[in-house]
Amino acid sequence: MAFQLKDFLLYPPQIWACHQRLQDAQYWSPEQRRADTQTNLARLLHHAVTNVPYYRRTLAPYQDRFAGMIERLDLSELPILTKQQIRDHGQELWADGHAAYKPSVAQTSGTTGSPTKFLVDRQSNITHFASIWTMLNWVGYRFGDRFADLTGGERAGEPMYARDLRSAHLSRENVQRYARRLRRFEPVVFKAIPSSMYIYCRWLEEAGLESYQPRAVLTCAETLHDHYRAKIQDVFHCRLFDFYNQNERACLFSTCEHGRYHIHEDYSYVELIDNDTPGRAQVVTTTTNNFVMPLIRYQTNDLVEVGDGTGCPCGRTYPTVARVIGRADDIVVTPDGRFHSSFEFILERMENIRMTQIVQDDVDHIDVRLVPTPSFDRRTDLRRLEDELRAWLGDDIDIGFSFHTALQPGRTGKIPFVISRPGRELLT
Ligand SMILES: [Zn+2]
Structure with a gap:
């Protein structure tokens, strides 16, 4: 979870207030949500075409038609923003006087493109924290609960902690140590990327070890394949949740207790655009909370399976998709x-x-x-x-x-x- 603690400490009342609002917003009527999205988009588009050099140039020809697009909630006339365009135009996407927004830098890696710097401002931080907090509530997590993280973001050779198990150290030989630590620490939520968790579960089984039972397992950052899901649930005997988010904070999708991915529409405005494959769609997003570097119709290059579009039994009114098809690399x-x-x-x-x-x-x-x-x-x-x-x-x-x-x-x-x-x- 890319929380920066200092951000949270600087303005907890705003994060708390935003979290309170999201508690209500997840159950809003479609009319109420549509009106809120229209307000957010109107404010964002006006800001972008007035204060952001790149959009002053590219969106000015459409400005007269903004009102109609917002009324219909249809941005399809506006150009798509690709990752390559962001790399090429970088600072032109920063709002005039960007330092006044006191932005922090979020970076994406040069895996299949050169590293790109994204600026994120205070309101974006507030929305991000409050939305992740809401997502964790769905998982069953409450502040103060124990949380373990099997992620790889540190060098091998560093000590292994109870909270942060570092997949970099995990091997068939030491899987018993991991299991022992987890049993002793008993985290309420156990988070990992799907492939790491899948391998951990397989090695546990091979070693004949039983896992303790957390309240929930939470995965992110990769495609959660069906065979990963089945194995993880088999071993942990608990609910499995998954979420989809990016360093550039383009959007947040997360599963509820019924396993459907809800699109957090307070986080950004998401368009699902037809793909060549029937039943699949591209994710294109417009960030409505980050004024220092707005992304308008940003092409994430990720796909979803759209599902049947019916309401979710959980009662939350955010739209749903059946599955997110994000990154799927080997290890x-x-x-x-x-x-x-x-x-x-x-x-x-x-x-x-x-x-x-x-x-x-x-x-x-x-x-x-x-x-x-x-x-x-x-x-x-x-x-x-x-x-x-x-x-x-x-x-x-x-x-x-x-x-x-x-x-x-x-x-x-x-x-x-x-x-x-x-x-x-x-x-x-
Ligand atoms: Zn639901």
């Missing part, structure tokens, strides 16, 4: 039996790499394919990247680098970040 397996599903945090810091792909045919070798920017320095940048990867993967794996001008998309049209034969074997 890298190391010779000492560990695995790694996330390298984003390394690439977020590598500004001179436009695209990256890791290919692993055997457990003792990876080939890192790089599309460098013109400023890439083979001595400093390459050394740094190798050091970072080495810290994660250990000394027993051979790391080769190759340089490319472009990378080929896979069958889905996306460029997979990791292609690993040993990884795929572990995930099936």
Whole structure:
């Protein structure tokens, strides 16, 4: 959860008030929600075309028709904003006098594109915190409850904590230690990315170990495949929740107790645009709370299965989708039996790499394919990247680098970040 504690400490009353509002808003009537969305969009579009250089240029020709679009809740006339356009126009998307918004920087990694800096302002932080808090309430979490996180965002070799189990350390050999720690700590909610949790469950079963039973397991950041879901529920005997959110805070979808993904419409305005595959749609979002760098009709490149669109038995009136099809990469397996599903945090810091792909045919070798920017320095940048990867993967794996001008998309049209034969074997 990318909470910045200092933000929360700076303005808890606003976050509390926003959370209170969201408690009501999730049950609003469709009319009430439509009116609220119209108000938010009107304010956002007016601000963008007045105060943001990029939109002054691109949206001015449409300004006369804003009122009609908002009335119909139909932004389809307006241009789509792609990730490439954000990379190309970067600071032109920052509002005039952006420093006055006291923004913080959110960064996306150069996995299949160069790292991009997004500015997020105070109101965006407030909405984000309050929405995540609401989402955690759906999961059954209350402030003060114990929470464990099996994520990989630290270097191997660092100590393993009860709250933060670091998937980077997990191996078949030490799975018993993890299970023991969890039983002792008894977190109410146990969070992980789906592939890590799936592997943990399989290794637990192989070792003949029983898991303690949390109130809920919470997953995020990858596609939650059916076989992952079945295994996790089999092992934990509890409810499984999943959510979809991005560093650039484009949108928030999260499952309720009935397993449907609700679109948090107070977070952003989401359009589901027809895809070539029947039953699937692209997610395009307009951020209505971040005035320092508004994203209007931002193409997330993620897909959803739209489902039947009927109301959810939970009674919440946010629209639903059946499934989010986000990232689905392989994982890298190391010779000492560990695995790694996330390298984003390394690439977020590598500004001179436009695209990256890791290919692993055997457990003792990876080939890192790089599309460098013109400023890439083979001595400093390459050394740094190798050091970072080495810290994660250990000394027993051979790391080769190759340089490319472009990378080929896979069958889905996306460029997979990791292609690993040993990884795929572990995930099936
Ligand atoms: Zn529901």
